[in-house]
Amino acid sequence: MSRKGLLIDYDQCSGCHSCAVACKQEHKYPEGKWGIKVEEKVFVDPKRPNSSVRIDYIPFPTEYCDLCAARAKRGERPACVKACQSWCMYQGTLAEMTVLMEKMPRAVLYSR
Amino acid sequence: MDQKVSDVKVHKMGAWSPGPGCHGGCGVEVSVKDGKVVNVEGMDDHPWYQGRACARVLAMTQYMYHPDRLKWPQKRVGNRGEDKWQRISWDEAFDICEKRMKEIAEKSGPESIIFTQGTGRDVGGMISFLAYAYGSPNWTMLGLSGHSCFTPQLAAGYVMQGDFSFPDAAQFLPDRYDDPEWKAPEIAISWGSTLNRGCVDHYWSGHWFQDLMKRGTKLIVIDPRCTWEATRAVLWLQPRPGTDGALALAFLNVVTSEGLVDKAFIDKWCSGYDQLAERVKEFTPEWAEKISWVPKEKIIQCARMYAKAKPASIEIGRPVEGNPEGNQVIMNIHRLIAITGNLDIPGGNVICRPAYQVTTYPYSTEEVIQLYGADLHRKLSEKRIGADKYPLVKQFRAWAQEDCIIDQMETGKPYPIKGLWIQANNFLANQAQDTRRHYEASKNLDFVCVVDTFMTPTAQLLADIVLPAASFPEKDSIYCIGGPLNVIHKVVEVEECKSDWEINFTLAKRLNPKAVPWGSVREMLTDRMQPSGYTFEQMVDKVWDLAPKGHKCGSRPYRRFEKGELRKDGKEGFRTPTGKVELFNTSYEGWGLDPLPYYKEITPQGPITTPELYKEYPLIMMTGRRSPVLFHSEHRQIPWLRECDPDPVVELNPETAKEKGISNGDLVWIEGTMGRFRRKAKVTPIVHPKMIMVPHAWWLPETEGKSPNSYGIWDLNCNQTIPMGHQDSAGFGGGPISGMLCKVYKA
Missing domain, CATH: 3.40.50.740 (Rossmann fold)
Structure with missing residues (x-):
């Protein structure tokens, strides 16, 4: 079976934390244990037009992300992909994900 | 509609508080096993959120079965x-x-x-x-x-055009963005709102703005603090807190003086345009720059971009009505929406009415x-x-x-x-x-x-x-505050809790048996839902509904003013005394209030009102930025949510922090003329060097509840330093929730 990946179009991630909490609910992870965690990154560049500040959020899949194997067996998409309020997460084979990725200004691909 | 999978039964329903806390309206799937809720997630076949869910909905199991929950009287x-x-x-x-x-x-x-x-x-x-x-x-x-929590918006809409309006994200159409009548706005303004904090503040989800942007909408953000949306916007205006009124007037000035108005709409559907244009002549962009700190070029650019786009929409955040003369500020934004012809058109600001005119309250x-x-x-x-x-x-x-x-x-x-x-x-x-x-x-x-x-x-x-x-999930109720009629139904009981x-x-x-003619809550809810033609039980199966096109309740866009769907008498026009959008406001005139726009700098403190005090207290305090996971004072005890937003912080610009020797994570006092409170410093360039942002409503349920600690409120509550009694001339709007002066130092 071809390897699966989680594609995150992080230019669109608004930092709502839905992925993180959906993952915790799905895996019953306690406080402190994350399958995916949202990080805030703020950078300043005075040369940037309109606003010198840039805010990015990036959901970081941890070692406890199993791409929701149990949900996949039931034919459901991963909890984070479903809950994502920005619709910036996608799941599929690596080949499918790299095709989607070509059109995204800033994206990261996670696989396991 | 309920489905049974093995021993887990999945119930579909609307989600509303208690629980997520917000104004919601989303559809959810609640999974129940052995009389206990084991999972809550979004409902794919609900038009408002389409499977998505906020962190608060996703943490419902921790909320419902929390050991500290009140369980009995x-x-x-x-x-x-x-x-x-x-x-x-x-x-x-x-x-x-x-x-x-x-x-x-x-x-x-x-x-x-x-x-x-x-x-x-x-x-x-x-x-x-x-x-x-x-x-x-x-x-x-x-x-x-x-x-000042949405009521001024209701009131301002009511006096201007008989209804309030929201940006059109196809939320009143069952097929949403696929409806052929709908259009994405060319320009959307987010004014004083942290949209991506979900639907906590309105019957409008912040993420719909992202849906619009993916469909070509360009975003303008007006906010004293740099938000994520501001960094994705084509234009960001950063006003001094409490001066939105000056910006609104300058926009009116630019649009009227440059003739960037929809003359046909004004002639047929508005009254008092000439008086309005005359009145706003004095409120030039130069004048507004001095008050708001926004460069006049940006004010002009914003007004032109909005007025030249068609359609275009404006989302009004809560801080805008918390301004001096807050009702007036919102009325002026409604004037702007109307004279540019963006009212109740696809992709503009659409009149917001609950489906079938069934109301929750x-x-x-x-x-x-x-x-x-x-x-x-x-x-x-x-x-x-x-x-x-x-x-x-x-x-x-x-x-x-x-x-x-x-x-x-x-x-x-x-x-x-x-x-x-x-x-x-x-x-x-x-x-x-x-x-x-x-x-x-x-x-x-x-x-x-x-x-x-x-x-x-x-x-x-x-x-x-x-x-x-x-x-x-423990109660029977309805959701209908502008948008779909949703039904919430009881699927479990927790201890002795009652709805x-x-x-x-x-x-x-x-207390008064005559006032309660119904035998049960369900019977009463069915009575309340009567205009929809459904019983409560029928809606449990249906989950949600929007009124069909042309329904006399007037809850389905667009251009209802042309079709006689807005007024009780069935005549064309708006639900106002004159049937027009009253730019010269006859209701205000009748009440002895100014029927035309004006500006008053009545913030009790600030660089203009109290320049001497500003030297001693050199920072402007903003409060109430929204959390992505906590709703007002709720959820501090929910582990999955608290760990995403763990601390009562104050956001400080690195320059401000450096000047005071404050490092990230230091405990600091924030002191105003009425007292002080303590927070943890979050040093971040997203706030202006002359401003600070204090998230509101913090208390620590993990600490002692007994007085004097009282879960830490007297140590943490920013509202101790904000006075009452600054409501506007209509009694609605006002209150310096943002705009008080303060100083910050290490604790």
């Missing part, structure tokens, strides 16, 4: 604030409430009990229902100043009369606090005016206040400005009952009786 057995409680039965709780409330009604009159709700929950319906059954006109949201005086009868309403209005002073309190929304209530609680004039019925309102931790004053005014009342889901600082400090409220409806229904029946 309790009565206070020590002094107020001593944290001494005794478990009692529901019968005893209702007996005590009935006895005490009847005594107060006999001795002082029912008007001497204030019925105060919070935001979020469907609680407005049941609290007004209880207040009216009991005979008190004083239904309100205690702690706000000038009703009465918004307007008209509805209150419909529900409770003209005689009772007239009788009660005479005693409603603030109605004699403010025409909008009397004429528009049947809420007692909060700034006047606090005065009356202190003076006992014209009549004394003896009790509080507090439902879903934690005002001492949350919205009560001049918090100590609220506490002092409330602490010696004869009777206080709090209905909530967790023990709160407010309940600890004030309550005689605490009643446990059910969360949304707000059940509690108020039972007590209202005891």
Whole structure:
């Protein structure tokens, strides 16, 4: 079976934390244990037009992300992909994900 | 519609509080196993959220089965604030409430009990229902100043065009963005709103803006603080807090003086355009730059971009109405929407009405009369606090005016206040400005009952009786506040918790059986839903519904003013006295208020009003930025949510922090002229060097509830440094929630 990946179009991630909490609910992870965690990154560049500040959020899949194997067996998409309020997460084979990725200004691909 | 998978049954329903806390309207799937909710996630076949869900919905299992949840009725057995409680039965709780409330009604009159709700929950319906059954006109949201939590938006829309409006994200169309009539706006303005914090503030999800942007919409952000949206916008305006009114007037000035208006719409559907254009001549971009700190070039650019785009929309955030003359500011934004021809068109600002005109609770005086009868309403209005002073309190929304209530609680004039019925309102931790004053005014009342889901600082400090409220999967209710009619239905029970409806229904029946003609809550909900033609049970299967095109209720866009769908008499036009969008406002004129735009710098403190004080307190305090995971004072005890937003912080610019020797994570005092409170410094360039941002409503449920700690509110609450009594001339809007001066130093 071809390897699966989680594609995150992080230019669109608004930092709502839905992925993180959906993952915790799905895996019953306690406080402190994350399958995916949202990080805030703020950078300043005075040369940037309109606003010198840039805010990015990036959901970081941890070692406890199993791409929701149990949900996949039931034919459901991963909890984070479903809950994502920005619709910036996608799941599929690596080949499918790299095709989607070509059109995204800033994206990261996670696989396991 | 419920599906059974193995031993887990999945129930579909609308989600509304208690639980997520917000104004929601989303559809969810609640999985139940052995009488317990085991999973909650989004419902794919609900048009509003389409499978998505916020963190608060996703953490429902932790909320519902939290060990600290209120599980049964309790009565206070020590002094107020001593944290001494005794478990009692529901019968005893209702007996005590009935006895005490009847005594107060006999001795002082029912008007001497204030019925105060919070935001979020469907609680407005049941609290007004209880207040009216009991005979008190004083239904309100205690702690706000000038009703400044969405009510000014309702009121401003009501006086300008008879309805309020929201940016069109196809939310009134079952097929959403696929509906051929719908268009994405070319330009959308987000004004004072942290959109991506979900739908916490409105019946409008922030992420719909992202849906629009993916469909080509360009975003303009007006916000003193740099938000994520601002970094994705084509234009960002960074005004000084509390000066949105100056910006709105300058936009009107640019648009009218440059002729960037929709003349055909103005000629046919608006009144008073010439007077408006004449009045706004003085409010030039140069004038607004001095007040707002926004360069005039950006003001002009913003006005032109908005006015030249068609369609274009504006989303108005809560801080905009918390301005000096807040109602006026919102009215001016409505004027801008109308004269550019963006009202009730696809992709513009669409009039927002609930499906079939079924309402969860009465918004307007008209509805209150419909529900409770003209005689009772007239009788009660005479005693409603603030109605004699403010025409909008009397004429528009049947809420007692909060700034006047606090005065009356202190003076006992014209009549004394003896009790509080507090439902879903934690005002001492949350919205009560001049918090100590609220506490002092409330602490010696004869009777206080709090209905909530967790023990709160407010309940600890004030309550005689605490009643446990059910969360949304534990109750029957409806959601209908502008958008779909959703049904919420009970699928589990948790301990002895009862729904707000059940509690108020039972007590209202005891206090005044004639006011409760229904046999059960479901029967009453079916009666309320009557305009839809559905029974409660039918809607349980259907989950949600939007009214079909052309339905006489007027809840389906577009261009309803052309079709006679907005007015009761079926005539074309808007639901105003003249049938027009009243740019020259006849309602205001009739009430002796200025019918045309004006600007007043009435912020009690600031660089313009108190320049000397500004030297001593050189920072402008903003409060109330939204959290992605916490709703107002809720959710601090939910582990999955708290760990995403763990600390009561203050956001400081690196320059400001450096000057004061403050590092990230340091404990700092924030001091204003009324006192000080403590926070953890978050050093970040997203705030202006002359401003700070303080997230509101912090308390620490993990610390001692007993006074004086009271879960830490006196240490953390920013509202202690914000005064009451700065409501606008209509009694709605105002209150310097942002804009007070302060200084910051290491603790």
